Every structure is written in C-alpha cells, then in structure tokens.
Amino acid sequence: MNLNELIIEVKKVAKEAGLFIKNESLKFNTDLVEYKDVNNVVSYVDKETERLIVDRLSAILPEAGFITEEGTVETEDINMLNWIIDPLDGTANFIHGLPNYSVSLALARGKDVLLGVVYNVCTEDMFWATKGGGAFRNDTKISVSKVETFGQSLLATGFPYYKFENMDKYILVLESLMQKTHGLRRLGSAAIDLAYVACGYFDAFFEYNLNSYDMAAGVLLIKEAGGTVTDFQGGDDYLFGGMVIAGGKVHAELLAEIKRFWNS
Template structure:
C-alpha cells in the first residue's frame, strides 16, 4: 500500500470535516453541549464530524476497523488496519470560542502507525505524515527543533480534567520545568501539541490521562519529523499507554529525568 498517497487522501478528508466544524462554530450554541463525564463534554459537532470522517474513511479503505472517540463507527477494531479518529480535538476550546482545535486521523497497520493527519481548522494548517515519508505542513517539509538544552526550550503540556490523584506530582514537575525552560504552554489540544513539536514550535510536550485518539496521528508526525515519543519514564507505548512524552530527541532524556524525580 502506498501510505504517502493515502495520507494525501486522508488530508483531504480531514479538511472537509474541518470545513463543517468551521461552519458550525459561527453559530454554535452552548445549550447543545452534553456531558460524557466530569468536565468531559461533547456536542453534535463532534458526533457529526466523526460520522462524516468514518463514512469517507470506510469508503477509502473498507477493510479497516475504527477506534473513535464518539463511537459512531459500526465497524470495530480489526487485526490488520485500524483508523484512530478524534473528530474534534480541543472540544472545550471549541465550545468556549477559543480557536485551538483540530481534526486528528491516524491509521495503524497491526501495531505500527503508517498515516497521521492533524488539520488545524482556524489556521488552515494541515500536518501530515506517512511511515518513512517524512512530515509536512501544508505540503512543506517540517522538522523538530534543534534545541539541545532545556534552558533553550519551550514546552507544552495538558491539564487533567479527571483522576486528580497525581495532580501534586504533576504540579511539582511543571514547577521544575518553569524554572529550567523558556516556559510552558497549554494549548488545550494534544494533537496540536504534538504537531507543533513536529514543526519545531515546541521542543517538548508531556501529558497523562491521554487517549489513543488524542495522540496517534501526532505521534507519527513527531517521529517522521525526526523527534522521539515515549511514555514518561520508559520506552513504552505512548499511544495506548495513557501518557506521552514527545521531544526533539535532544532534550528527551533530561525531561525524563526531571519527570522521574516526582512521578512514581
């Protein structure tokens, strides 16, 4: 299978879903928001954009299964190919009128990521990668930053909105990074955080209580842009392992050491 050609087709599909989201944002009503759990919100925009993605991706690769955030796909996970979809990463930003949100689509072949697309809707930036083919933003090659030291770095993170049992440790980690870097940003979209690491805009990103559909596409982007992605303290699975550390590679070990001082 030509994964590079497939990534271009997926990028077009993500743009079409993004166009729908952009149109709905103009007249979005907070009254349409539902709560899936504590601080975990969803709207008809998430659900309809996911259905649009599922329909088009199924037509593109009928044999593939789906791992989706909103559960609209009739075909569940398979042993060979699986799409991993977040139709609107940054839902909280979207419903509050904050502009940082995106469409995230990845394809896995067995246990390997082969396609990743993140479409940033309001900036009209489409990040895409295919296994072995490099990473691009609006068809221009991107690469992770060259920062060799934490003191030269700008980091990103996300804040947990449930399961606060590790919050104290997390705040201590952030305190350490605040003192040893150019700063920490919180965009509110894991997929965008990873895309920005791939593009060299952030030098590192870390977050826990994270889901596969939040990070799968971005993980491939970072790897194809020359970066490194793991769990916090080990080289374990960052896609299904619920925590992710992504860097330009040069500051990876130093970030792991700082996290390891507090994370048990």
C-alpha cells in the same frame, strides 16, 4: 496499500471535516453541549464530524476498523488495521469560541502508526506524515527543534480533566519545569501541540490521561520529523498507555525530570 496515495485522500477528508466544523462554529449554540463526565464535554459537532469522517474513510479503505472518540463505530481488536480518529480535538476550546482546535486522523496496525494528519481548523494548516516518508506542514517538510539546552526550551503540556490521583506528582513536575525552562504552554489541543513539536515551535510535549485518538497522528509527525516519543518510563507503551513524552533533543532531559517525580 499505497500510503502515498492514501494520504492524499485522508487529507481531503480532514479538510472536509474541518470545513464542517468551521461552518458550525459560526452558529453554535452552547445550550446543546453535553457532559460525558465531569469536565468532559461533547457537542453535536463532534458527533456529526465523526460520522462524516467514518463514512469517508470506510469508502477509502473498507478493510480497516475504527478507534473513535465518540464511539460512532468501534473495532474489537486494537491489533488490527484501524483508523484512529479524533473528530474535534479541543472541544472545550471550540465551545468557548477559542480558536484552537483540530481534526486528527491516523491509520495504525496495532501500535505501529502508518500515516497521520492533523488539520488545524482555525489556521487551515495541514500537518501530515507517512511512515518512512517524512513530516510536512502543508507542502513544506518540517523537523523538530534543534535546541539542546533544557534551560532554553519551551514546553507544552495538557492539564488533566479526570483521574486526578496523579495530580500531586504532576504539580511537582510543573513546579520544577517552570524553574528550569523558558516556560510551559497549554493550548488545549494535544494534536496541535504534537504538530507544533514536529515543527519545532515547541521543544517537547508531555501529558498523561491521553487516549490513542488524541496522539496517534501527532506522534507519527514527531517521529517522521526526527523526534523521539516515549511513555513516562522511556518505553514505547504510549499510544494505548495514556502517558506520552515527545520532543527533539531535550527529550531525554525532560524524561529524566518527569521520572524523578513520577517514580517517587
């Protein structure tokens, strides 16, 4: 398996999926929105995009399984070689016409992500990385922020839309960070947030209640861009553990700040 050859084909799939999403956005009918759960929406665009992606990736690497958001096809073993797919990250943005959503594709063996692509459908920016090969925005190599001072950092996060039992801790974290940083942003697509950390636009990102398909491609981007990725305890149980902190030089201070409230 040659990752340099494989990433070329995966980028083509991401772009094809993005073009389908963009075309559908021009005629999308909000009456077709479905609810998977409270505040958790899905559309036929998510489902059809996922089917397209699964079809294309199956042809590229037939031996790989799938971990997908919409359950088009599902692997029984997360430790095997798997494609990890979010066909439309930022569905709520898409439904409301807010131009910030993406396609996120990754290939992983267990928790080890081998390649990742985040395609910003609205800007047509392609963020991509292979393990050991660096991270790129289109054709330009990228790196995480060099900001070292927490007070000068701009952070990104995502608001929980289910499992609200940790909300009190999360609000305390937000309250503290609002007073200690340049600010926080919530764009609505974790994959784009992570890609922007890899580019140095954000100095760090954190969120809980995420799934592997939300972050798989993005965390590889950050690692290959020179950043650090951990769970909320500083360990490596983030991909399937649901809690992630990712950033450049301010990662350690952000981790300490989150642990101060999360472990109380």
